[in-house]
Amino acid sequence: MHPKDLNIADFTYELPEAKIAFFPLTQRDASRLLVYQAGTITTGTYRHIDQYIPEHSLAVFNNTKVVEARILFKKPTGGQIEVFCLEPHESYADITTAMAQQGKVLWCCLIGGASKWKSGQVLTRSIAGPKGETVLEARFIEKRSDSFLIELSWTPAFLSFAEILHATGQIPLPPYIKRIADKADEERYQTVYAAHDGSVAAPTAGLHFTEDVLKKLHAKNIQTDFVTLHVGAGTFKPVKAAIMNDHEMHAEFIVVTPGLIRKIAGHQGHPLIAVGTTSLRTLESLYWLGAKLLQDPDCFSSELPHVDQWDPYEESLQQYTVTDALEALAAHLSEKHSGTLVAKTQIIIAPGYPFKIADALVTNFHQPSSTLLLLVAAFIGDDWRKVYDYALANDFRFLSYGDGSLLWRG
Template sequence: MHPKSLAIKDFTYELPEERIAKYPLPERDSSKLLIYNQGKITEDTYRHIDQYLPSDSLLLFNNTRVVEARLLFQKPTGASIEVFCLEPHPRYPDITTAMTQKERVTWMCLIGGASKWKTGQLLEKKIPHGDKTIVLQAQYLEKIKDSFAIELSWTPSSLSFAEVLHIAGMIPLPPYIKRAAESGDATRYQTIYALTEGSVAAPTAGLHFTEALFERMQAKNIRRSYVTLHVGAGTFQPVKSENMEGHNMHAEFIDIPTTLIQQLIDYAGRFITVVGTTSLRTVESLYWLGVKTILTPAIAPAELTVHQWDAYELKADHISVQEALTSLLQYMKKQQWERLITRTQLLITPGYTIRIPKALVTNFHQPQSTLLLLVAAFVGTKWKNIYKHALEHEFRFLSYGDGCLLFR
């Protein structure tokens, strides 16, 4: 059966409001950990996760950094306007380029109170910063599909947009955490290894990891590496259609160096664990990008992206992971690329064959979400047993909650 026919009603469960974690635990690695291996469920904490991973294996994290994407403006009338910066305008080739813009930038945004803001109208806010005052202005340009093109400009013009957001913005907590962001969220809704700015949501499976845990992994020769996928607000978008054919999967930027692709080639057939659904989507997308360079060797760089249904419609059964990644690496060298920056719209559902990781670390996800579909693709119908166990044994759910280590 083609995944387009999957009914989203088959991927639901009852999630009581009180099971959604509103705050993180005081210590990152004290969160509960459900381990699912060969049909058996056991429990522990993240502090001991190294004991369940094989030595001489590879652990992959997403090192994206959450930006302070929520900006609040006030009209002269007193009406409040919230600007939620989703992603750069299509004119920019990638998020990093847009983040490093100085003086002005155009961003695609969601607007709270959009009916009160007319096209061309300028909003302004002043933010004291040290011995200076930052003046930030926002101009409504146009509506494009479900978001708005907003031009943001500021003084001093020497500041980058990333710096402006850090000073003037607020961390955008997920919509199901029904409280205002607090000062502690700036640290706790960020992994300790966050590096590349561009996400509007954290890769939350990584929130549980600490330096002490990394040291124990190193002693066991569990090697760490990093991919970058910038998480968009679409990660929280529920599937509203009856079946998956009617759902438009959100696209997200990935940024991968050639060294990481070579490492995946070296570890092909060995034990790889991915931390988070975003890391899984990234490495599986690399496989499909490699497949495209094999099936269409002269593919234009602008066309080297992953679309929603590629994994189910491209003929790739005969192409191994090593072959696909080697071809992708050769393509990059031909283009003289040190990094691969593109978008992926890969949808992983039951019916998808996982090719690279043998284990997945992830939090517990919302009912009827594409993230839950991904978990079901990884462990099969046993996802119901896993979630039933978690609900019955007081696990905390969603971004600030507990998590699981799943072996396929």
Template sequence: MHTNPKNLAIKDFVYELPDERIAKFPLPERDQSRLLYCRNHTIADHTFQDLPELLPAGSLLVFNNTKVVQARLIFRKPTGGEVEIFCLEPVKPHREVQLAMQQTRSCTWKCLVGNNKRWKEGPLKIFFEGGVVTAERDAQQDGHFLIRFTWTPAELTFAEVLERCGRLPLPPYLNRELTPEDRTRYQTIYARNEGAVAAPTAGLHFTDNVMNALQTRGIASTYLTLHVGAGTFKPVKADTMEAHEMHAEQLMVSRQVVAQLQQHLGRPLIPVGTTSMRSLESLYWLGALLLLQPDLRPEELHITQWLPYDTKTPPAATEALQTLLDYMDRHQTEHLHASTQIIIAPGYTFKLCNGLVTNFHQPESTLLLLVAALIGEDWKKVYRHALDHDYRFLSYGDSSLLLP
């Protein structure tokens, strides 16, 4: 039975993070970052290149192959002032990120607008080589706007428009201007499906060398997609978690991968990053949900924040995954699309994951709660060790392998 994290106080998940410990820039070589290894309450220092040897034999690593899009658009007004539009998520004609990125001619997105007061009326334009993109305000909702984009040449996809005009959205806490190397270094080497506005940062340490070493060691790997939203940086403002609303993120997985996960049950399943972990656990809960409501339509596949804690008798993992496979067969689809608001916090019982590769997260964040759910009170020991031994923190920082 789950104990419910609704009553957790976020102030219990705080530690002192001096600004100079935040890695402002990536290291010259991705796999030269440090790796804190925590297994059975014991901590050891390594470099990331050692990961293949440290993983339990027979592990399956699960990677998130989302790709960060250049979601920041800087429009200059005729008078010279700047208005920044930050694309958060698509609204129409498609809500699904994959489809929205392939949209041509025009689309509407939910956006944040910087310097909105300067935008008196009328459309804004960005001219680029061979074309122009225009932004118009459709509506204002709490804290954000619906912005309608139109562009020429009309046959360009929205992904291509962002690629030509947009800027990479670096995490706010880096507090610096973009450099040319951010374009490559703030993407994983296996990034494929465009749609994230933040990188799945645990994956930033992987190089071809590390990937080859994994294969040599017989460590299998597989990929799913969770489009990381800006909500990943949303600080917890509420005193207890019950009042914190988790952001929703879009998840995509192939039938082949669900089958692979099912076949691997009983052996170590290790997500690379908190987004992969959220995805894997959400897949289990989707199966549990479909077991109770087999007639849900594909667009109703959504895991709410507290579903795992409100479920009285959760099914076995193999049954949950089989239910997903059966659902995909009934709907004759090779890819499952869903959204998830799952919160993984102390009191959560893991259904699929047996460990985690992850960076060091901000105090009072839902990502730190997830780490604490996995390794319990050891999180304090791990973070104390990292602070005492000069580990680098956050997106461009060092890594850890946590095996409870």
């Protein structure tokens, strides 16, 4: 069956609210770890995840950083309007460029209380800080199909938009965590290796890792490296269509160095572990980008490199070796004298997907009827039910602040 014909109703399970983790554990690496390999399930903790990974493996993490994307504005009448910054306007080359804008920026947003925002009304928020007062203004530009285009401007104008968000915004917890983010969330809803501003949701598989755990991996001769995928709110987008053909997958920016692309090309024969579904989507996207270049060397000459959601299921793109595809991608970057690959991926990984790069996946337990659950089902097959039944029966904590798993592909 082609993944387009999959029925999302076949990928659901009963998730009691009591199984959802609404707060993180006191210690990151105390989270429980379910290990699935060749049909067998064992359990441990993240503190000892190195015991379940062979030496000479390569573990790849997503080092994106969650930004304070929720901004609350007060109207003169006392009412409140929430502006949730989703992604930059398409006129910016990438999120890094948009985050560096000074003085003003265009951003696609969700608006809480949009009906209360009268046409022409400018929303203002003032914050007193150590360097004086920061004033942020929001102007409604246009309504789009699934968001609003907002112009945000501020003084002092020399501040970047990233600095403005840090000063005026709040960490956006997932919608199913129905509470206001507190001071602890500023640290705990962020990985210890977060480096690049741009996500509105954390790459949650990485939340369990500490500096001590990373040191243990290195001590066992397990290499670590990083990609950047800026997680959008679309990661929580429910699948409302009956079949996957009618579901539009969200697109996200990825940033990868040529050095990592070459490292993966030379790592064949040793296990590669994707830490998180976002890392997995990024790594697999590298193959398809390279395959598209092999098929058409000029395919990215006039646009940002991208992977469409159904590209991986085109047989003509599946014929190349991983090494050939990655070397083509690295050569393209070299020709362009580019120190990084910046691309967009809309890849959807569902049962029937032909995996090319990842051998294992570290991931949390995901919502029923979600594209993330489809990804897990693609990775380990029908045993996803066995894994989730075991986790529910043995009191594992679910979703973003919950426990997690190390899943080995057959």
